[in-house]
Amino acid sequence: MxxxxxxxxxxxxxxxxxxxxxxxxxxxxxxxxxxxxxxxxxxxxxxxxxxxxxxFIDCHVHVMLDDVNVLRLLQTPFSLRFFHAARNLRLTLRAGVTTVRDAAGADLGVKHAVTSGLVEGPDMRIAIGMLSPTGGHADEWLPSGGCVHALWPSYPGCPATVVDGPDDMRRTVRELLRAGADVLKVATTGGVISPRSDPRRAYFGPDEIAVLMAEARAARVSVMAHAHGTDGIKNAVRAGVRSIEHGVYLDEEAVEMMVDHGTWLVPTLSAPRALLRDGPAAAGLTDATRAKVVDVVAAHDASVRLAHAAGVRIAMGTDAGIAPHGENLRELELLAAQGLSPADALRAATTSAAELLGAADEIxxxxxxxxxxxxxxxxxxxxxxxxxxxxxxxxxxxxxxxxxxxxxxxxxxxxxxxxxxxxxxxxxxxxxxxxxx
CATH class of the missing domain: 2.30.40.10 (Urease, subunit C, domain 1)
Incomplete structure (x- = not known):
C-alpha cells in the first residue's frame, strides 16, 4: 500500500x-x-x-572526471575514478539535478549502479565516449610524442574513440552502441583542454559525419556535437545533429542555420570560468591551453547572446567534471547574465532540457x-x-x-x-x- x-x-x-x-x-x-x-x-x-x-536536468556532464591535471591523473589508480564518480553523482543529485546526460566517460556499469540503487545519483543518459579524429579533441597525443590517455582512457565497456575514415567511424559507432550508449557524441572541432587540437578548426570530413548520422538514425539515437569553431558547428548542423555543445564561435549564419534545423545549443558557460578560477597551476594547464581558455570566455558569452536573441533553443549543460560537480545550478545564473529571463533560464534546465533529451512526457x-x-x-x-x-x-x-x-x-x-x-x-x-x- x-x-x-x-x-x-x-x-x-x-x-x-x-x-x-x-x-x-x-x-x-x-x-x-x-x-x-x-x-x-x-x-x-x-x-x-x-x-x-x-x-533540474543537466545535459552535459562528465561524472567520471573531476580533474584535468594530466600529471595527477597519471599518478592516480584508474579504479579510483569509479569511486569519484559515486561521489560526483551524489553531489549532483543533492544539488537538485535529477537527470543528467553524461557526455563521455561513464559506461553502462556506472549507469546500472544508479538505476539499481547501488549508488545514489540522478537518472543518466550516457554517451560513453567522444568520437574524434587523429589530432582531434579526444586524441591525447603530447608534444613529447607520448599519448597518455589520461582524460579519456579506453577500457572494457568504453571503446577507444579516435577514428579516421568512414569505415573506422562505422565500426566504432557500432561498438559504442553495443556498449550501451544512449546518445552519440562527436567532436567536429578541436577542444580547449586537449593538448594539440585547435578549437577553431573543423575536424572530420562530410563522408565521416554522414556515416555517423546514418548509424545514429538506424539505431534511433541522437547525436550531440562538441563544436567550438564556426565551420565545425555548421558542418554538424548541416549533418543533422541534435545539439551543439559549447558553440563558442557562432556567427549569424550559424545561428540562422540552427534555427532553421531546430538544432539545440548547450552552452556550458561554467567550464572555462572554472578553469580560470582554479588557476592554470591547479588545473595543470600549459600556457598554450590557458591562452585558449582566455580566448573562449568573451566569445562564448557573445555567442550565447546572439543565439538567444535569434531564437535558438537552449538547454542547460555545465560540463561538470571541468566545472565542479555539485555547483551545477551556477550555470543558470550565467545564462541569465547573457540575456535569458529567469523563467527562460529555468526552462533551459527543465522543459527545454527534457525536450532535448526526448523525455518531455516523463520529466x-x-x-x-x-x-x-x-x-x-x-x-x-x-x-x-x-x-x-x-x-x-x-x-x-x-x-x-x-x-x-x-x-x-x-x-x-x-x-x-x-x-x-x-x-x-x-x-x-x-x-x-x-x-x-
Whole structure:
C-alpha cells in the first residue's frame, strides 16, 4: 500500500506561463498524482514560502572526471575514478539535478549502479565516449610524442574513440552502441583542454559525419556535437545533429542555420570560468591551453547572446567534471547574465532540457503523471540568483533525498507523532540519505 507524499503550501513554477502560483503537490510512488490547492496526503513535506520547480536536468556532464591535471591523473589508480564518480553523482543529485546526460566517460556499469540503487545519483543518459579524429579533441597525443590517455582512457565497456575514415567511424559507432550508449557524441572541432587540437578548426570530413548520422538514425539515437569553431558547428548542423555543445564561435549564419534545423545549443558557460578560477597551476594547464581558455570566455558569452536573441533553443549543460560537480545550478545564473529571463533560464534546465533529451512526457514539469522529481527553493519569486544557497529540498522519483534547510522532514499528516514510522524512511531527521529507489 502506497503512502502518498504531500508537498504542501509551495508556489509551483509553471514553465509554460513562466509564473508560479500557490499549490500543493501529491506524489504517489514515483509519479505526481495531483497538483492544486487543498490537497492531502499521508506524509507532509512543508514547502510554505518556497518555490517548487521540476528536478533540474543537466545535459552535459562528465561524472567520471573531476580533474584535468594530466600529471595527477597519471599518478592516480584508474579504479579510483569509479569511486569519484559515486561521489560526483551524489553531489549532483543533492544539488537538485535529477537527470543528467553524461557526455563521455561513464559506461553502462556506472549507469546500472544508479538505476539499481547501488549508488545514489540522478537518472543518466550516457554517451560513453567522444568520437574524434587523429589530432582531434579526444586524441591525447603530447608534444613529447607520448599519448597518455589520461582524460579519456579506453577500457572494457568504453571503446577507444579516435577514428579516421568512414569505415573506422562505422565500426566504432557500432561498438559504442553495443556498449550501451544512449546518445552519440562527436567532436567536429578541436577542444580547449586537449593538448594539440585547435578549437577553431573543423575536424572530420562530410563522408565521416554522414556515416555517423546514418548509424545514429538506424539505431534511433541522437547525436550531440562538441563544436567550438564556426565551420565545425555548421558542418554538424548541416549533418543533422541534435545539439551543439559549447558553440563558442557562432556567427549569424550559424545561428540562422540552427534555427532553421531546430538544432539545440548547450552552452556550458561554467567550464572555462572554472578553469580560470582554479588557476592554470591547479588545473595543470600549459600556457598554450590557458591562452585558449582566455580566448573562449568573451566569445562564448557573445555567442550565447546572439543565439538567444535569434531564437535558438537552449538547454542547460555545465560540463561538470571541468566545472565542479555539485555547483551545477551556477550555470543558470550565467545564462541569465547573457540575456535569458529567469523563467527562460529555468526552462533551459527543465522543459527545454527534457525536450532535448526526448523525455518531455516523463520529466521537466510539475504536472500529474510526470515523474516525481522536484526541487524546493527558498522564496517564491521566479528567480535564478543564489540557487545553491536557496536549495531546501530535493525529491527524486518520489523520494526525499535531500533536505537543505535543517527543518522537519516529511511527517505523517494530522497530529504530530514522534515515532520512527511517522518520520518515514524517506525523510530521516539526521538528513541521512535514503535509498533512491
Amino acid at each position: 502506497s503512502r502518498r507524499l504531500l508537498v504542501r503550501g509551495g508556489h509551483v513554477f509553471d514553465p509554460v506561463s513562466g509564473t508560479a502560483a500557490r499549490a500543493d503537490v501529491v506524489i504517489d510512488g514515483e509519479r505526481i498524482l495531483d497538483v492544486g490547492p487543498g490537497l492531502d496526503g499521508d506524509r507532509v513535506l512543508e514547502a510554505t514560502g518556497q518555490l517548487v520547480v521540476p528536478g 521537466g514539469e510539475v504536472a500529474p503523471g510526470k515523474r516525481a522529481d522536484l526541487v524546493l527553493l527558498e522564496g517564491t519569486e521566479v528567480a535564478v540568483g543564489n540557487l545553491a544557497e536557496r536549495l531546501r529540498g530535493v525529491v527524486h522519483r518520489g523520494v526525499v533525498v535531500h533536505r537543505g534547510d535543517g527543518g522537519e522532514p516529511a511527517r505523517a499528516a494530522g497530529p504530530a507523532r514522534h515515532t520512527a514510522e511517522a518520520m518515514g524512511a524517506e525523510c530521516p531527521r539526521d538528513n541521512a540519505v535514503p535509498p533512491v529507489r
